[in-house]
Amino acid sequence: MNKLLTTVLIMMIGALGANAQMVSSSDVKTAVANILETNYKKMTNGDVEVKVSATPFAQLQLPDGKINYKIVSGGDKVVPRDIKRVDIYVNGAFVKTLNLPVQTVVYKEVLVASDFINREQALTKDCTTVKKVDVSMRMDFVLTDKMLEKEITTKKAFQKGEVIDRRFVKMRPDVMRNADVRIFFVSNGAVMISIDGTAMADGMTGDYVNVENKNYKKVYNGKVIGENKVLVNI
Structure with missing residues (x-):
C-alpha cells in the first residue's frame, strides 16, 4: 500500500512539473527593467537606465503559459533607489508578488558652468556649456540651454x-500667481481631461503649486510642466 501511494505521489509531482516552467533571475530582472524604462521614458526626455539589483531566487518556477509582469507600486515616479512591487501573471491569472530593489539613472544634457560664475551674474552662453550628466538626484532642478x-x-x-x-538662480516663473493656466488631469500616465484655471502661487517647471478651477472654485495641487501648464494626478 505504501509503495502504491509513493508511486502515485511521484506521478503527481511529475505531472505538476510537466505543466511548469522555470524562469531565471536574469530573465525576470531584464523584463522588469524594460517595463520601467519604457514607463520612465514617457516622463522624461533623458536617457534612462534601470537595473534590478537582486532577486530572492536563482530560478523561479511558474505555471506553463504566457508571463506578464505588472508594476504595482513605484512605476509612475523616477526614484534613484527604490523597492518596486511587481505582480506576476501567467495566462492572465495572478501567480505571485515580488518586491525587487531597483536602481535608476537618468542622463540629460544640462547647463554647466564653463568658467567661474559670480553671484548675481547673468547666465549666458558665454559662461555656460551643455554637458550630458546623471541628473537622477536632481531631475527637477537642472536647466537646459x-x-x-x-x-x-x-x-x-x-x-x-x-x-x-x-x-540657486532667479528667473521669470513659468507660472505666475493669479495668472491663467491650463490644468491637465492625469490618471495612470494618461491625460483624462484639461480645464482652465488660476495659479495661486508663482512656480517654475518642476515646482508644485495650488491651482483653482475657475468654474467650481475647487483647489488642486499640481506640478508645473511648462509655461502656464500644470499637471494634476488623480
Whole structure:
C-alpha cells in the first residue's frame, strides 16, 4: 500500500512539473527593467537606465503559459533607489508578488558652468556649456540651454564644471500667481481631461503649486510642466 501511494505521489509531482516552467533571475530582472524604462521614458526626455539589483531566487518556477509582469507600486515616479512591487501573471491569472530593489539613472544634457560664475551674474552662453550628466538626484532642478532665452541671474557662485542648479538662480516663473493656466488631469500616465484655471502661487517647471478651477472654485495641487501648464494626478 505504501509503495502504491509513493508511486502515485511521484506521478503527481511529475505531472505538476510537466505543466511548469522555470524562469531565471536574469530573465525576470531584464523584463522588469524594460517595463520601467519604457514607463520612465514617457516622463522624461533623458536617457534612462534601470537595473534590478537582486532577486530572492536563482530560478523561479511558474505555471506553463504566457508571463506578464505588472508594476504595482513605484512605476509612475523616477526614484534613484527604490523597492518596486511587481505582480506576476501567467495566462492572465495572478501567480505571485515580488518586491525587487531597483536602481535608476537618468542622463540629460544640462547647463554647466564653463568658467567661474559670480553671484548675481547673468547666465549666458558665454559662461555656460551643455554637458550630458546623471541628473537622477536632481531631475527637477537642472536647466537646459533653451532656458537661456529667459533672463536668468545667479543667487550664488558656481565653480567651473558645476551643474547649474535652478534653486540657486532667479528667473521669470513659468507660472505666475493669479495668472491663467491650463490644468491637465492625469490618471495612470494618461491625460483624462484639461480645464482652465488660476495659479495661486508663482512656480517654475518642476515646482508644485495650488491651482483653482475657475468654474467650481475647487483647489488642486499640481506640478508645473511648462509655461502656464500644470499637471494634476488623480
